Amino acid sequence: MATAARRGPYFCGVDAAMDVVAGKWKSLILWELDHHGTRRFAELRRGLPGVSEKMLIQHLREMEEDGLVHREVYLQVPPKVEYSLTEHGVSLNAALAGLGTWGTERIRRIGAAKVFTGDEHDHS
């Protein structure tokens, strides 16, 4: 088992939420799915420049387990799987909006570089 356990005793709400968003790509996945409504595996991979297939699946599985993501499998060949957000995923993404604007401000302040992703990743 790659990652798991968690759901440990939390100090507070922020702690519990962070537990679920922790992971290099989770917030991006959240955003992609919220933005596009529904995405296939390969579409997500292409949407997140730099993810390895292993990490993508691992994160998707964890998020499914955490009730953030819904996984719809179409029994056909070639395989087709569609990912989308559950209501909890949607609300979590909404809860991240505040962080998003703060972070955008910070990027502006310190003049950090931004990765170009094709379509702009900004929760605004």
Next chain:
Amino acid sequence: MATAARRGPYFCGVDAAMDVVAGKWKSLILWELDHHGTRRFAELRRGLPGVSEKMLIQHLREMEEDGLVHREVYLQVPPKVEYSLTEHGVSLNAALAGLGTWGTERIRRIGAAKVFTGDEHDHS
């Protein structure tokens, strides 16, 4: 150097904000300082059950470098150092409020345990 670098190219605002709050105790430190206004090193240590002194300092130094925390040293013996939030720290903490309530909801949903900290850690 324990930790550093970062400030790397970001995908989006959330990414940039997460970079700064990443770290097991950072959100807790943020909350403690926001709640109490100003705290000494030993007070923080006692307020965060489980932190090692090494991690506390490491996180405080990083947060100082990131402009979230102000460190005031009083040249006296025995030493006295006071930590407080800068305006950016305060606004970051405010930006975490949404996450906090979402997380509290999640704790209720999954019935997770909560660490008792003496005074309740809840951004509400």
Next chain:
DNA sequence: TCAGGTACTTACTTGTGGGTAAGTACGTCT
């Protein structure tokens, strides 16, 4: 005298998140 308080620093170790790369099973396009 010595435990305990202030605020750290330093060295060593472990756990694991994440990266790399290859394999699988099947189908279509050229």
Next chain:
DNA sequence: AGACGTACTTACCCACAAGTAAGTACCTGA
């Protein structure tokens, strides 16, 4: 025939976040 697409799985490796423990230098109270 071979390249490429779907959606994964598996094995291996490494860097680093975090934990443990001890040391430093000084002062206070019992």
